[in-house]
Amino acid sequence: MARPGSDRATRADVAREAGTSVAVVSYVINNGPRPVAEATRRRVLEAIKKTDYRPNSLARALALGSSRTYGLVVPNISNAFIASFAHALQQEALNNGMVMLLGDAGDSRQRELELINSLLSQQVDGLFYNSVDRHPYIDIIQASGTPLVMLDRVDPALNVNILRVDEAEAAYQVASHLLSHGYQQVGAISGPPEMYNAQDRLTGWRQALAEFGVAERAEWIFPAPYTREGGYLAAKQMLRGETLPRALFVSNELQAIGFIRALAEQRLRVPEDIALVCFNGTAQSAFHVPSLTTVRQPVEAMAKKALAMLAAPQSEVQLSEFSHQLQIGESCGCGLISAAQD
Template sequence: MARQSSERATRADVAREAGTSVAVVSYVINNGPRPVAEATRRRVLEAVQKTGYRPNSLARALALGSTKTYGLVVPNISNAFVASFAHALQQEALNNGMVMLLGDAGDSRQRELELINSLLSQQVDGLFYNSVDRHPYIDIIQASGTPLVMLDRVEPTLNVNILRVDERGAAYQVTAHLLSHGYKQIGIISGPSEMYNAQDRLAGWRQALADFGVAERADWIFPASYTREGGYLAAKKMLQGQELPRALFASNELQAIGCIRALAEQHLRVPEDIALVCFNGTEQSAFHVPSLTTVRQPVEAMAKKALAMLAAPQSEIQLSEFSHQLQIGESCGCGFVAAVGKQHKTD
């Protein structure tokens, strides 16, 4: 039986139980650097089990120069896209023999700083980082010498590895899809105005309108948090206006879902009354009613690249930008248009 004591068993305890030296115990536990006779090895392993000895993984990691852990800091894990990307990163880390330690900032800048300091103190081998706002704590991470990959757009002058999608191009494409239906009155539920990704998505929406010769309306731009509540409140504000847009681009999936709820409370249907598209869709988009037309990011491929960037020599700063994927659902009017066309043919 394992030793019953409030004191933690040591290698010396194992050595006494096995009738050997502490050095031999270390050779068995670390599988080297010197060979150990099989009979002695078995005695040591039996002694480990009997005493309940557990190696100090942190001390061992420091001796080896690696903790076999990565840190991941995200703004809010309740965001479906953030959760899906975190899952992909964790799976890829496990595939590479690493453990991912998750830090959820809960949209708090102070909490984000505490998480970063905690992960750095645990000697993680690298950090993946998506900041709450446009002022990430990159200087603290770089001062520690810890390899870093930012999972969002930051100032190029910061000299840091960046993994991202072309958010402006993605916003352009999904807005252009709305315009291809013939909609001329198109609004946007944007993200928080101080965030770079919100600025990129707004710029893509604006460029699409301009290229299609459609004038934008300032009163149809509704900044909101990237949450269901944000989308809900933005739609409620829109409904108080004198004129409603015929179509909307929501800057993420959660906003789109909140928006649909607000519209439903006023008996407005998507897409019959207001067509809708969104950014950063997940697999949930296909199962929503109506299914959401959305831009999706290739999270599995991005996770593989992120780990490769972290493992590469940090002397070479990398910028890796991925293409987006347009997933057609019913919310934009594609299914609605098809149904109307079918009905006309049978009349």
């Protein structure tokens, strides 16, 4: 039993109960560095159970200089792309003998700050961070001396490691594929206007319009949250307009799914009535009906690089930019073109 008046058992309590030294208890808990006879090991484990001992991970981290944990702070884990990237980061961390602690801000800036402070207080060995908005709490993390990799576009003047995809170029490529079908009435569902990545994606879309000589029409640009509901409500707003675009660039997969749902309620079809492409697709894009033409980020390769950046000496700031991958589906109208040619 724990000592009377004590809040929690210590290794000394376990050693006393097992009839061993504190060092032997440590060898059992840490699986080394010295071997322990099997009978002694069983006796220590039984004593741990009896005393209800719980290792003090913070004290261990301070003693070893490492907690063997990383922190990951994301805006909203319900976003399919963020979830897929978080999964890739977690798997890569496990492959490197690390544990990933996930902090889901739920699109709340205040909650994001609380998560960062909580992870820092747990002495994580580093943080991966994708902020809710364009005002991330980088100064707090840097003041703590904790290694950091930003997983989104931020101002390079902030002197922080950044891992990203060139989102303007990716948006340009998928929008160009859409326009290559000959559509002239083309709109866009953008992300929240204040977000850097929303601005980058619209920049790429506008570049494609200019290259194909297609006029931009302000009434066909619909800012929306990066959610299914955002895409659904954007579609409702679009359907109330006097005219409809023939094709659409959508800023993420969730918006595209919500958009298609709203069209279906009005018996409008993709791509027959409105063709679309989207940004930041996941494996789900290929299984949607219709399958989505999208650009995907190489999350496994990005996860490997992110961990390498975090483990590297922090004396030099790194910027790592990955190429995107165009995935052709049915939503852009490729199937219609093939059918017409047949």
